[in-house]
Amino acid sequence: MRGCVLVRGMRSIDVSMPLHIGMAAFPGDPAFESSPFRSIARGDGYNVSRIALGTHAGTHVDPPLHFLPGGASIDEVDLARLNGPCRVVRIADRCAAIGPAEVARIPRGTTRVLFRTRNSARWEASGEFFPDYVAVRPSGAAALVARGVRLVGVDSLSVENDPSGAFPVHHELLGHDVLIVEGLLLAKAPPGAYDMRCLPLRLRGGDGGPARVVLTPRRPVRPGRRAAGGRGSRRRSGRPPRTPGR
Numbered sequence: 001m002r003g004c005v006l007v008r009g010m011r012s013i014d015v016s017m018p019l020h021i022g023m024a025a026f027p028g029d030p031a032f033e034s035s036p037f038r039s040i041a042r043g044d045g046y047n048v049s050r051i052a053l054g055t056h057a058g059t060h061v062d063p064p065l066h067f068l069p070g071g072a073s074i075d076e077v078d079l080a081r082l083n084g085p086c087r088v089v090r091i092a093d094r095c096a097a098i099g100p101a102e103v104a105r106i107p108r109g110t111t112r113v114l115f116r117t118r119n120s121a122r123w124e125a126s127g128e129f130f131p132d133y134v135a136v137r138p139s140g141a142a143a144l145v146a147r148g149v150r151l152v153g154v155d156s157l158s159v160e161n162d163p164s165g166a167f168p169v170h171h172e173l174l175g176h177d178v179l180i181v182e183g184l185l186l187a188k189a190p191p192g193a194y195d196m197r198c199l200p201l202r203l204r205g206g207d208g209g210p211a212r213v214v215l216t217p218r219r220p221v222r223p224g225r226r227a228a229g230g231r232g233s234r235r236r237s238g239r240p241p242r243t244p245g246r
């Protein structure tokens with residue numbers, strides 16, 4: 001990601017799922033719940049709600065402890081791993097699973113990659129869980145590890161869609177200390193380079209962490225040129241970054 005700068009005035013994109021009653025949950029996970037605990041409408045002096053949710057509700061981070069006994073819990077994950085330059089990679093709508101061919105198109109040197117698949121448009125359309133979501137194949141996970149990727153983000157509630165119950169993708173990634181971010185909404189994030197902010201809840205010993213994730217577009221800067229950001233560039237702020245091989 002060298003050669004990129006944060007462009008002043010570029011708008012950040014919130015790619016987190018709103019948490020609300022009735023939201024999609026991964027099958028078998030607890031449903032999100034919220035109820036008034038103190039309520040002005042009921043005569044209390046203030047509003048406070050009680051919420052209940054799974055540790056993998058909505059947009060969230062999978063730490064190693066999710067699958068590896070004794071692995072790092074969410075509060076032990078170094079936030080520097082979750083925050084910094086990232087790349088949104090568009091996966092063609094016809095693609096049903098992310099394999100080595102898709103991984104091969106990730107720009108060299110990318111350490112954080114977020115895959116925008118057809119899932120993102122489906123979340124926009126309905127918000128309901130769909131079992132035929134696009135996810136990473138085991139061979140794709142091995143390719144990600146081999147390519148030196150350290151964080152993988154997906155726009156599905158699980159990084160894998162494996163009916164065997166063996167969870168080979170989670171094991172491959174977490175076993176190689178690759179962090180996983182699931183449940184991203186990337187429909188409004190064009191492919192390209194971004195600065196990622198990802199802050200999971202500091203759950204002590206947590207096996208997962210619901211997170212707010214925000215992307216700020218970056219723009220490649222040619223060697224010898226100063227970063228854009230003056231008056232002329234302001235007009236273009238908010239436009240998606242252009243990347244080669246898009």
Ligand SMILES: [Zn+2]
Nearest residue numbers: 056062182208
């Ligand atoms: Zn998870």
